[in-house]
Amino acid sequence: MAVKEAPKEIFLKDYKPTGYHFDTVELKFVLSEKKTTVVSKIRVLPRNSSESPPLVLDGRDVKLLFVKINGEERKLEEVELTSRHLTLKSLPVQPFDLEIGSEIHPETNLSLEGLYKSSSGMFCTQCEAEGFRKITFYQDRPDVMAKFTTRIEADKAQYPVLLSNGNLIDSGDLENGFHYAVWEDPFKKPCYLFALVAGQLTSRDDTFKTRSGRDVQLRIWTPAQDVPKTEHAMHALKLSMKWDEDVYGLEYDLDLFNIVAVPDFNMGAMENKSLNIFNSKLVLASAETATDVDYAAILGVIGHEYFHNWTGNRVTCRDWFQLSLKEGLTVFRDQEFSSDMGSRPVKRIGDVALLRTAQFSEDAGPMAHPVRPHSYIKMDNFYTVTVYEKGAEVVRMYQTLLGKDGFRKGMDLYFERHDGQAVTCEDFFAAMRDANSANLSVFLRWYSQAGTPILTVSTAYDAAARSYTVKCKQEIPSTPGQPVKEPTLIPLAVGLLNSKGEDMVLTELLDGGSLKSLKDTAGGPAKTAVLVVDKEEQEFTFLNLPEKPVPSFLRNFSAPVRLVTPTVTDDDLLFLLAHDSDEFNRWEAGQTMGRKLMLDLIPKAQRNEQLAVPSAFVEGMRRICGKGTNTSWRKRTDGLDGGCRSRCSTYCPKICDKRACVETEARFPENCEYRLIVTENRSSDPHYTFDHKNKARRSLKNLALGYLCSLDEADTTELALKEYKSATNMTDQFAALSSLCQNPGDVRDEALANFYEQWKDETLVVNKWLVLQSMSDIPGNVKNMRRLLDHPSFDMKNPNKVYSLIGPFCRTAVNFHAKDGSGYEFLAEVTLQLDKMNPQVASRMVSSLSRWKRFDEGRQSLAKAQLERIAKTDGLSENVFEIASKSLA
Ligand code: ARG
Numbered sequence: 001m002a003v004k005e006a007p008k009e010i011f012l013k014d015y016k017p018t019g020y021h022f023d024t025v026e027l028k029f030v031l032s033e034k035k036t037t038v039v040s041k042i043r044v045l046p047r048n049s050s051e052s053p054p055l056v057l058d059g060r061d062v063k064l065l066f067v068k069i070n071g072e073e074r075k076l077e078e079v080e081l082t083s084r085h086l087t088l089k090s091l092p093v094q095p096f097d098l099e100i101g102s103e104i105h106p107e108t109n110l111s112l113e114g115l116y117k118s119s120s121g122m123f124c125t126q127c128e129a130e131g132f133r134k135i136t137f138y139q140d141r142p143d144v145m146a147k148f149t150t151r152i153e154a155d156k157a158q159y160p161v162l163l164s165n166g167n168l169i170d171s172g173d174l175e176n177g178f179h180y181a182v183w184e185d186p187f188k189k190p191c192y193l194f195a196l197v198a199g200q201l202t203s204r205d206d207t208f209k210t211r212s213g214r215d216v217q218l219r220i221w222t223p224a225q226d227v228p229k230t231e232h233a234m235h236a237l238k239l240s241m242k243w244d245e246d247v248y249g250l251e252y253d254l255d256l257f258n259i260v261a262v263p264d265f266n267m268g269a270m271e272n273k274s275l276n277i278f279n280s281k282l283v284l285a286s287a288e289t290a291t292d293v294d295y296a297a298i299l300g301v302i303g304h305e306y307f308h309n310w311t312g313n314r315v316t317c318r319d320w321f322q323l324s325l326k327e328g329l330t331v332f333r334d335q336e337f338s339s340d341m342g343s344r345p346v347k348r349i350g351d352v353a354l355l356r357t358a359q360f361s362e363d364a365g366p367m368a369h370p371v372r373p374h375s376y377i378k379m380d381n382f383y384t385v386t387v388y389e390k391g392a393e394v395v396r397m398y399q400t401l402l403g404k405d406g407f408r409k410g411m412d413l414y415f416e417r418h419d420g421q422a423v424t425c426e427d428f429f430a431a432m433r434d435a436n437s438a439n440l441s442v443f444l445r446w447y448s449q450a451g452t453p454i455l456t457v458s459t460a461y462d463a464a465a466r467s468y469t470v471k472c473k474q475e476i477p478s479t480p481g482q483p484v485k486e487p488t489l490i491p492l493a494v495g496l497l498n499s500k501g502e503d504m505v506l507t508e509l510l511d512g513g514s515l516k517s518l519k520d521t522a523g524g525p526a527k528t529a530v531l532v533v534d535k536e537e538q539e540f541t542f543l544n545l546p547e548k549p550v551p552s553f554l555r556n557f558s559a560p561v562r563l564v565t566p567t568v569t570d571d572d573l574l575f576l577l578a579h580d581s582d583e584f585n586r587w588e589a590g591q592t593m594g595r596k597l598m599l600d601l602i603p604k605a606q607r608n609e610q611l612a613v614p615s616a617f618v619e620g621m622r623r624i625c626g627k628g629t630n631t632s633w634r635k636r637t638d639g640l641d642g643g644c645r646s647r648c649s650t651y652c653p654k655i656c657d658k659r660a661c662v663e664t665e666a667r668f669p670e671n672c673e674y675r676l677i678v679t680e681n682r683s684s685d686p687h688y689t690f691d692h693k694n695k696a697r698r699s700l701k702n703l704a705l706g707y708l709c710s711l712d713e714a715d716t717t718e719l720a721l722k723e724y725k726s727a728t729n730m731t732d733q734f735a736a737l738s739s740l741c742q743n744p745g746d747v748r749d750e751a752l753a754n755f756y757e758q759w760k761d762e763t764l765v766v767n768k769w770l771v772l773q774s775m776s777d778i779p780g781n782v783k784n785m786r787r788l789l790d791h792p793s794f795d796m797k798n799p800n801k802v803y804s805l806i807g808p809f810c811r812t813a814v815n816f817h818a819k820d821g822s823g824y825e826f827l828a829e830v831t832l833q834l835d836k837m838n839p840q841v842a843s844r845m846v847s848s849l850s851r852w853k854r855f856d857e858g859r860q861s862l863a864k865a866q867l868e869r870i871a872k873t874d875g876l877s878e879n880v881f882e883i884a885s886k887s888l889a
C-alpha cells in the first residue's frame with residue numbers, strides 16, 4: 001500500500017504554473033462490471049528545455065498498472081507513488097510521450113465523483129472539481145489544457161450507447177459482444193470538462209440552426225420511458241442557444257450537443273464540453289409530475305450549463321480559487337436569460353431572497369469566505385452561494401456601473417483576449433475596465449473581502465436651496481481571518497418620487513464637490529441615478545428638486561449589501577409600496593413594512609393585547625392582491641406584474657399567523673378576500689401551460705390557499721381538499737397537499753398516504769413527498785424522520801433522496817432544533833453514515849450545524865457536542881473535516 005498523505009490546505013498565494021504542458025491526450029477505457037482499465041497516452045511538452053523537474057501527477061483510488069516514457073516501460077519500483085500522487089523524475093527535456101495504464105472500480109464508487117456506475121445501470125462521470133484524478137493519473141488542474149481523444153469499449157448489449165466529448169469519429173463491433181466508439185474533441189480543455197457515459201439510453205433529437213447557418217444536432221438522453229418528459233428541457237436548450245446569440249453574439253461551436261440525465265448526481269448539472277450531464281430532476285418534467293418551480297429551475301439550469309460553453313469552457317479558470325470567474329458570470333447570465341423568458345421583477349425578487357437567506361448568513365458564519373477564497377482543504381466545499389450568487393451580484397454590479405452596452409463591450413474584449421485560455425478574476429476585471437476606460441480599482445475588493453457590507457443612508461432636504469443630500473456610510477463586518485476591512489465600491493441606484501408618486505427628473509448632482517449632469521443611458525432625462533459609493537463616508541447632493549422627495553434606494557437591489565435607512569419613515573414605505581416605478585423596491589417596501597409590523601405585533605400578542613394593523617397597510621396589500629376600489633391604487637396595481645402580486649403579498653400570513661395574532665382585526669385572509677382569490681384564479685383549462693401569466697395566477701391562488709389553511713377551520717380544509725382532488729397538474733396538486741399538511745391530524749395523514757399511493761413509482765414526485773414531511777413543524781417530527789430513513793422510498797446512496805429528506809429538515813424545520821438535541825443527534829448520525837459513502841453530500845449536510853454559535857445557550861452546547869463527535873471520528877473525509885473543524889474554531 002502506498003504511503004498515506006495527510007490532508008493539506010491549499011493557498012491562492014502559492015499558485016505556480018506547471019513545469020509541463022500536456023498537448024494531446026488519448027484515453028482508452030475498457031468498461032466492465034468487475035473493473036475498468038484506463039490507458040492514457042499524453043504528449044508532454046516540457047516548459048523549459050534546459051531542465052527536467054519532477055512531474056507530479058494526481059491520482060486517488062487508482063491502481064497503477066504501468067508507466068511508459070517514449071514507449072519504454074519504467075520499473076514500478078522506480079516511480080514514487082503515494083495515496084495521492086505519482087511522481088516521475090529524470091524525464092526528457094524534449095517533448096515526449098507518456099503512457100500510463102491504470103485500473104479503477106466504478107462499480108463500487110459511491111462518491112459519485114470520477115467514473116461511477118449509476119443505480120440506473122449506466123456508467124457516467126463527474127470530474128469537476130478534482131474528480132479526474134479518480135479516473136487516471138494526471139495533472140488535475142484547470143490550467144492544464146489539452147486536446148482529448150477518447151476510445152470507449154464495452155459490452156454492446158448492456159451499454160449500447162457510448163458517449164464522450166466532441167465528435168464521434170469511429171465506432172464498430174469487437175469480439176465477445178463488445179463494441180467501441182471513438183470521440184474527438186477539437187477544443188483544448190482542462191480535464192474537469194472531460195465526460196464519459198455508457199448505458200442503455202434513448203434520445204430525444206432535435207436541431208438548431210445557428211445564426212451563421214450551421215445545423216447543430218441536439219440530443220437529450222434518458223432511459224426510454226422518460227423521453228416524453230424531455231420536451232421542456234429541449235425547448236429550454238433551443239431558447240438558450242438563441243438567447244446567447246442575440247444578447248452576446250455567442251454561437252455554439254460544434255455540430256453536436258448532448259445532454260444526459262442521471263438519477264444519482266451530487267450537484268445540479270455539469271457543463272462538460274458538448275456532453276452536459278444533468279441530475280434527472282433538472283431535465284425531466286411533465287405537467288402531472290413537475291411543478292412551476294421545477295419547470296423554472298430546468299429552464300435556468302439548462303441555460304446555465306449551455307452558457308458555460310463560452311463562460312467556463314472556451315475561457316476557463318486558471319486555478320480553483322477563480323471559480324467565480326465562471327460561476328458568478330454564468331449565474332448572472334442564466335438569471336438574465338430567465339428574466340427575459342419570464343418576469344424580470346419576479347426573477348429578481350426570488351434571486352435576492354435567496355441571496356439574503358442563504359448567502360448573507362454564510363457570510364456571517366464560520367465558513368464566510370470571499371467570492372475568491374484565499375485557501376481551501378477540499379475545493380468541493382467552495383461551490384457555495386458566495387461563489388455562485390454573490391459572484392453573480394458582483395458581475396451584475398459591473399453592468400449597473402457600465403451600462404448594458406458597456407458591459408457587452410467588456411464581454412467582447414474578454415473573449416477577444418482570452419479565448420482558449422485559463423484566466424483569473426483580474427483578467428475579467430481588466431477587460432471590463434479597458435473596454436470602458438473606467439476607473440474601478442476599489443471594485444476589486446469585492447473579490448478579496450468576505451462579509452456583507454452594511455450601507456447606512458440618511459437624507460436631508462433643503463427647501464430654500466431645492467437640494468437633497470444623501471449621506472452614505474459603509475462598514476464591512478469582520479469575518480474569520482479578516483478582522484479589518486477596506487471600503488469597497490458600491491453602486492447605489494437611487495430614484496426620487498414626487499408627491500404624486502412619479503419619478504422626479506434628476507438633472508444635477510454634486511458628488512464630493514464636483515457637479516455632474518445626469519442623463520439616462522439613452523441620453524434622456526435620468527429617473528434613476530447610480531451613486532458610486534467608494535469611501536467609508538460620503539455625501540451626494542441632488543439639485544433642482546422643487547419638493548421634498550420620497551427616496552427609493554438601492555433600486556433593483558443594485559449591490560449585495562444590507563441597507564439601513566434611518567430617515568425613511570413608515571409613511572415613505574407605504575408610499576413606495578403604492579407608487580415606486582421600481583417593482584423590486586415596491587416589494588421591498590412591503591417586506592420592510594410587514595417585518596416592522598410583525599415585530600411590533602408579536603410581543604403584543606404574547607401579552608394578549610388587542611392587535612391592529614394600520615389600515616393603510618391592509619389597504620396596500622388588498623390593492624396588491626387586486627381587490628381594491630380606490631382608483632389611484634387601482635391604476636398602480638393594474639400594471640403590477642402578476643407574479644409580483646403574489647410575491648408582494650407574502651407578508652400577510654406572517655401577520656395573521658395564528659400563533660401570533662389570531663382573533664384580531666388583522667385577519668388578512670378575510671380582509672383580503674382570499675376565498676375569492678382562490679376561486680377567481682382557478683383554471684378552467686385542464687391543459688397545463690408553463691408561461692408567466694399562468695404561473696403567476698397559480699402562484700397567487702396557491703398562496704391564498706395556504707394562508708386560508710393556516711386558519712385550520714373546517715371550511716378551509718374542505719376547500720383545500722377540493723383543490724387537491726380537482727387538481728390537473730402537479731403545481732396545484734402539490735400546493736393543495738402542502739396547505740393541508742400545515743396542520744397535524746387525520747386529514748394530513750390521509751392526504752400524505754393518498755399522495756404516496758398515487759405517485760410511488762415516480763421517484764422525483766416521491767422526493768417532494770419526502771420534502772414536505774422533512775420540513776414539517778408538527779410536534780415530535782424527529783421520530784418520523786427516523787422512520788422515513790427506513791422507508792422503501794429512501795436511499796442514502798442517492799443524493800436527491802438525502803437532499804429531500806435530510807436537507808430541508810436541517811435548514812428549515814423547528815424540529816431540527818428540538819430542545820432535547822435529538823435533531824442535532826439525528827443529523828450527526830446521518831452525516832457519519834453518509835460520509836463513508838459520499839463525502840461531498842455528507843459535508844453539505846453538516847453545514848447546518850456550523851451556525852451553532854447563533855443558537856441559544858442550551859442548544860449551543862448540544863449542537864457543539866454533535867460537531868465534536870463528528871470531528872473526532874476516525875477516517876473522516878477531508879470534506880466533512882474541513883466544515884466541522886472550521887465550525888468549531
Ligand atoms: N460546474 C457545475 C455548475 O454548473 C457544478 C459542478 C460542481 N461540482 C462539485 N463537485 N462541487 O455549476
Ligand code: ZN
Binds near residue numbers: 327
Ligand atoms: Zn456553473
